[in-house]
Amino acid sequence: MVKFLSSSITVLVMTIAATHAQTQTATTASAPAPATTTGATIKYPAANQIPPVDSPEVQAWLKEIDLSGAPKIQLHKGSPPSCPNPPIPDECYWTCDGCSADDIVSCPRENTWGLTFDDGPSPDTRELLDYLKQQQLSATFFLIGSNAAQYPDIVKREVAEGHHLASHTWSHHALTTLTNEQIVAEMKWTEKAVMDATGLRLKYMRPPYGDINNRVRFVLKKLGYIPVDWTGDEFDTNDWQMPDTMTESQVIKTFETSLNDYAKTNRSTGFYCLEHDLNSLTVGVAQKLIPLGQKLNISIASVPVCQGDAQPYQAGSTAPMPSISGVTPNTTVTATVSITESGASATPSVTKSGLSSGAVENRVSSGAVLAMVGAVVAGLVLA
Numbered sequence: 418m419v420k421f422l423s424s425s426i427t428v429l430v431m432t433i434a435a436t437h438a439q440t441q442t443a444t445t446a447s448a449p450a451p452a453t454t455t456g457a458t459i460k461y462p463a464a465n466q467i468p469p470v471d472s473p474e475v476q477a478w479l480k481e482i483d484l485s486g487a488p489k490i491q492l493h494k495g496s497p498p499s500c501p502n503p504p505i506p507d508e509c510y511w512t513c514d515g516c517s518a519d520d521i522v523s524c525p526r527e528n529t530w531g532l533t534f535d536d537g538p539s540p541d542t543r544e545l546l547d548y549l550k551q552q553q554l555s556a557t558f559f560l561i562g563s564n565a566a567q568y569p570d571i572v573k574r575e576v577a578e579g580h581h582l583a584s585h586t587w588s589h590h591a592l593t594t595l596t597n598e599q600i601v602a603e604m605k606w607t608e609k610a611v612m613d614a615t616g617l618r619l620k621y622m623r624p625p626y627g628d629i630n631n632r633v634r635f636v637l638k639k640l641g642y643i644p645v646d647w648t649g650d651e652f653d654t655n656d657w658q659m660p661d662t663m664t665e666s667q668v669i670k671t672f673e674t675s676l677n678d679y680a681k682t683n684r685s686t687g688f689y690c691l692e693h694d695l696n697s698l699t700v701g702v703a704q705k706l707i708p709l710g711q712k713l714n715i716s717i718a719s720v721p722v723c724q725g726d727a728q729p730y731q732a733g734s735t736a737p738m739p740s741i742s743g744v745t746p747n748t749t750v751t752a753t754v755s756i757t758e759s760g761a762s763a764t765p766s767v768t769k770s771g772l773s774s775g776a777v778e779n780r781v782s783s784g785a786v787l788a789m790v791g792a793v794v795a796g797l798v799l800a
């Protein structure tokens with residue numbers, strides 16, 4: 418499904434124009450304010466494209482880390498990638514094997530819905546922020562870096578209103594298809610865009626399409642990032658499937674079933690959902706899904722609240738650590754990434770919360786969905 422964002426940031430001149438094509442309801446974003454801080458013009462790579470790795474910025478970032486111990490796992494192919502056949506030993510590929518290594522896949526707090534939104538900011542994010550403010554709720558926003566560069570005002574507002582920011586890469590490409598250096602470029606440009614807007618250095622990230630293996634984890638750890646997946650298919654709201662393959666009422670009904678099942682059986686651990694602040698449809702349905710959880714007395718919280726992390730940004734932030742509503746001070750981070758130099762995480766674990774076939778994080782063309790269905794029929798699993 419969907420929406421390949423195509424936009425461009427005109428370097429230096431900084432006329433930034435963007436078009437978000439979302440399914441059949443293509444919307445065109447108005448030209449945003451230039452991404453500037455203190456009046457200075459900032460040069461960013463082209464939006465929604467993998468940033469070049471030969472730029473002075475990326476070369477400097479690469480000098481700061483040692484990638485020589487990265488697992489030598491061949492790059493996957495496809496967007497999103499198809500599962501390797503035969504499987505690659507020890508790659509611990511979440512989307513195909515359900516192998517999560519030390520990724521965060523559930524909210525450790527009991528009876529808690531870890532509320533997350535991916536792919537923003539978009540113009541429709543403002544409506545969602547209005548709603549969350551009215552409901553006195555905080556969420557984690559997994560930002561696309563080039564969108565953050567395009568809408569720094571929304572990014573600033575998210576922080577000001579007590580939400581938590583995290584990374585969803587610069588261009589939303591599947592990370593297992595990128596080289597180690599490209600992954601660095603995707604993460605660091607996103608980090609820079611958010612730093613430029615807020616002074617905060619991101620610490621948590623969600624891989625586009627949930628596409629992550631031990632090579633990707635190794636690079637992410639070198640950059641200080643903690644991956645956050647989501648708690649399995651049942652907590653993918655499928656909002657991204659609207660309007661092509663699911664109606665709003667289908668999305669609501671399906672997720673309501675998941676919430677009811679959770680409330681009946683498993684309140685001892687919380688969950689992370691998959692939702693998007695991508696367009697008016699996903700923002701609209703979010704305002705219908707959240708009350709379903711509230712009706713069941715399920716607490717709703719951002720990632721740092723779930724993880725009990727009072728330091729939800731990396732050292733090196735130039736702004737004071739913002740207070741996150743609901744985080745108990747002086748608590749420790751409960752999640753770490755423990756990929757060794759050799760790249761092998763501890764024994765890869767297959768969790769019941771891993772993805773199965775139909776889960777596509779987002780942004781798959783209609784053709785790709787059809788291809789995916791075919792792959793699923795063929796016994797393959799994509800995300």
Ligand SMILES: [Zn+2]
Pocket residue numbers: 535536585589625626778779780
């Ligand atoms: Zn996404």
